[in-house]
Amino acid sequence: MDSSEWDARYASTDLIWSAQPNRWVEAEVADLPPGQVLDLAAGEGRNSIWLAALGWRATAVDFSSIALEKGRSIAAKQADGRAERITWHQADVLEYRAEPGGYDLVLLVYLHLPPAERHLVLRHAADALAAGGVLLVLGHDTTNVADGTGGPQDTSVLFTPSDIVADLATSGVTLRIEKAERVLRDVEGADRPAIDALVRATALGES
Numbered sequence: 001m002d003s004s005e006w007d008a009r010y011a012s013t014d015l016i017w018s019a020q021p022n023r024w025v026e027a028e029v030a031d032l033p034p035g036q037v038l039d040l041a042a043g044e045g046r047n048s049i050w051l052a053a054l055g056w057r058a059t060a061v062d063f064s065s066i067a068l069e070k071g072r073s074i075a076a077k078q079a080d081g082r083a084e085r086i087t088w089h090q091a092d093v094l095e096y097r098a099e100p101g102g103y104d105l106v107l108l109v110y111l112h113l114p115p116a117e118r119h120l121v122l123r124h125a126a127d128a129l130a131a132g133g134v135l136l137v138l139g140h141d142t143t144n145v146a147d148g149t150g151g152p153q154d155t156s157v158l159f160t161p162s163d164i165v166a167d168l169a170t171s172g173v174t175l176r177i178e179k180a181e182r183v184l185r186d187v188e189g190a191d192r193p194a195i196d197a198l199v200r201a202t203a204l205g206e207s
């Protein structure tokens with residue numbers, strides 16, 4: 001889907017994604033001290049908004065201006081200072097280059113791209129990590145189409161944990177892979193869970 005299709009989707013309803021952070025983001029990030037987070041393909045910003053409430057400074061990037069506007073307005077309704085800690089940036093993540101080494105945490109959550117584009121974005125994401133920074137990649141697993149629930153049905157844009165690990169191996173940044181696994185997520189009303197691919201890695205420095 002291009003940005004106008006995403007804009008139309010975001011304009012068609014109040015909130016597409018939950019107001020709460022994604023459960024895996026919450027579980028993987030809760031133990032990290034607040035710092036700078038880069039949220040690539042941030043959508044309505046549920047993860048950035050939650051992190052900003054914890055004291056993180058967030059850069060939320062998406063190519064849908066409508067999604068970003070929704071996120072900005074949700075954050076602005078909270079009187080706890082989180083809105084001031086989020087920068088909303090409209091850009092295509094295929095072209096966007098964040099400050100190299102500028103981030104303690106980079107999120108790539110449910111961004112589904114063809115393999116060559118995914119590889120490019122992962123390289124940019126890894127470049128943005130400070131030494132010791134954490135990269136969290138999460139998406140619908142390839143097996144979700146046959147064995148899970150919901151999500152894109154085009155397997156050419158889905159990935160497995162091993163696909164991400166292979167992409168990261170050629171990112172030019174030395175990473176310690178801490179988790180590369182399939183995780184199951186219960187979906188209300190569905191008779192079987194969704195299958196997500198989750199990779200968590202820490203940057204050790206330039207290779």
Ligand SMILES: C[S@@+](CC[C@H](N)C(=O)[O-])C[C@H]1O[C@@H](n2cnc3c(N)ncnc32)[C@H](O)[C@@H]1O
Binds near residue numbers: 044092109110112
């Ligand atoms: C499934 S949503 C996930 C949003 C958010 N990460 C979350 O979990 O709530 C995917 C998002 O990717 C964005 N997106 C897709 N391709 C993009 C691109 N090339 N550049 C920037 N954003 C993109 C869409 O606009 C959409 O907001």
